[in-house]
Amino acid sequence: IKELILLTIIVGSGLVSALPPTKIGTTKTNHGDVPVLGKGRASLQQVRNPHYRFNGARAIYRTYLKYGVQPPDYLIEAVAKTDALNTAAEGKRDTGSAAAIPVNPNYDIAYVTPVSIGTPPQTLHLDFDTGSSDLWVFSSHLPASQIRGQTIYVPANSSTAKLLADHTWSITYGDGSASRGNVYVDNFTVGGLTVENQAVQCALQVSTSFTRESNIDGLVGLGFSTLNTVVPKSQLTFFDNAKPHMDEPVFTADLKWKSEGTYDFGFIDEKKYTGKITYVPVNTSPGYWTFTSSGYAVGSGNFSATSIVGIADTGTSLVYLPPSILTAYYRQVEGATSSRTYGGYVFPCNSKLPSFTFGIGEARITIPSSYISYAPVTAGSSTCFGGLQSSSSLGINIWGDVALKAAFVVFHGGNPPTIGWAKK
Numbered sequence: 001i002k003e004l005i006l007l008t009i010i011v012g013s014g015l016v017s018a019l020p021p022t023k024i025g026t027t028k029t030n031h032g033d034v035p036v037l038g039k040g041r042a043s044l045q046q047v048r049n050p051h052y053r054f055n056g057a058r059a060i061y062r063t064y065l066k067y068g069v070q071p072p073d074y075l076i077e078a079v080a081k082t083d084a085l086n087t088a089a090e091g092k093r094d095t096g097s098a099a100a101i102p103v104n105p106n107y108d109i110a111y112v113t114p115v116s117i118g119t120p121p122q123t124l125h126l127d128f129d130t131g132s133s134d135l136w137v138f139s140s141h142l143p144a145s146q147i148r149g150q151t152i153y154v155p156a157n158s159s160t161a162k163l164l165a166d167h168t169w170s171i172t173y174g175d176g177s178a179s180r181g182n183v184y185v186d187n188f189t190v191g192g193l194t195v196e197n198q199a200v201q202c203a204l205q206v207s208t209s210f211t212r213e214s215n216i217d218g219l220v221g222l223g224f225s226t227l228n229t230v231v232p233k234s235q236l237t238f239f240d241n242a243k244p245h246m247d248e249p250v251f252t253a254d255l256k257w258k259s260e261g262t263y264d265f266g267f268i269d270e271k272k273y274t275g276k277i278t279y280v281p282v283n284t285s286p287g288y289w290t291f292t293s294s295g296y297a298v299g300s301g302n303f304s305a306t307s308i309v310g311i312a313d314t315g316t317s318l319v320y321l322p323p324s325i326l327t328a329y330y331r332q333v334e335g336a337t338s339s340r341t342y343g344g345y346v347f348p349c350n351s352k353l354p355s356f357t358f359g360i361g362e363a364r365i366t367i368p369s370s371y372i373s374y375a376p377v378t379a380g381s382s383t384c385f386g387g388l389q390s391s392s393s394l395g396i397n398i399w400g401d402v403a404l405k406a407a408f409v410v411f412h413g414g415n416p417p418t419i420g421w422a423k424k
């Protein structure tokens with residue numbers, strides 16, 4: 001039996017492949033063409049099985065079974081232990097990739113991503129927001145008057161939905177919009193990556209600006225879970241729940257100007273950026289992806305080295321920076337003024353705009369001028385609203401979509417978290 005065991009181990013390991021035979025002809029089989037070496041003879045080419053995981057104990061175990069010998073207990077345990085070790089060594093495997101679609105074809109007001117919730121899956125389009133940490137959806141608990149075209153999540157139609165009894169939530173965003181409701185847990189899938197028992201916060205009430213956004217069915221908070229508003233027990237974000245199953249504890253944002261980009265989870269796609277990714281530290285205390293930019297330049301002007309503490313916020317459309325930087329920028333724009341009527345810097349839509357560059361350590365990210373001529377103040381107006389605005393009334397600097405779509409951004413949830421920026 002010893003020799004047989006040895007032979008079984010060697011061949012079973014898939015380490016050996018038959019030498020390629022001299023081919024005379026081929027005959028068709030359901031495994032493709034098989035070379036024929038004359039009447040009644042055939043030669044089969046072995047190929048490596050990429051999924052084969054060598055397990056010596058299992059090879060020996062199979063030999064015992066092959067000869068009808070009861071394998072001893074120690075061998076059965078050895079097989080199980082080796083399999084477990086192989087799985088651990090292989091690392092985690094979960095990754096996901098999903099589209100980030102502008103909600104409006106003309107202006108990048110926000111981006112939505114298709115997700116599946118529950119059993120059978122209900123598909124909603126949600127705004128992935130690194131500036132907040134609640135995952136909430138338009139739901140069957142909303143009054144019809146507050147729904148205008150949104151797709152709602154109906155927990156009653158999901159066999160895997162479970163009410164989180166006596167839990168509620170209520171949130172207000174920087175732009176004054178708000179929502180509140182109750183909480184279920186259910187299966188939640190983004191781009192093929194599933195989290196079971198994800199907290200899905202169901203809206204019982206939304207503010208008018210959400211009702212008016214008919215293409216946004218809710219938000220997926222990707223900030224730090226410390227910001228989650230569920231009481232009495234706060235809930236984890238999708239990212240925090242998914243991280244332990246991921247190859248790498250990361251997600252990346254590749255947002256695009258007036259076109260569809262992607263959010264990737266668990267891996268960094270080298271094809272999505274050029275040059276290198278520059279990582280800088282993140283201060284997680286505020287609960288946002290807070291980092292320090294190393295300065296800025298207006299158009300082709302000199303780079304001004306100055307620390308700008310701000311947050312990377314995929315859920316905010318524009319960039320909000322200190323007034324001094326805004327003055328330096330808009331002084332270069334013919335006819336630009338800070339308008340009380342429109343609540344920010346406006347300029348004639350045909351004005352020539354400089355680009356805007358910001359520093360990430362020694363690296364530089366340039367926002368093209370086309371991203372900064374954001375939108376007419378009202379439909380058809382010849383006065384345009386700027387993509388760069390003042391942060392003085394917010395008390396926080398925000399690198400929103402106008403900046404993010406100029407880069408490939410890595411939100412690295414390691415210990416400690418960091419944020420990476422690359423050109424693309």
Ligand SMILES: CNCc1ccc(Oc2cccnc2)o1
Pocket residue numbers: 110127129131132173174175177209210213216219315316
């Ligand atoms: C535009 N108001 C409604 C609305 C759509 C998406 C969001 O969410 C936001 C708003 C501001 C900052 N972060 C997330 O609000």
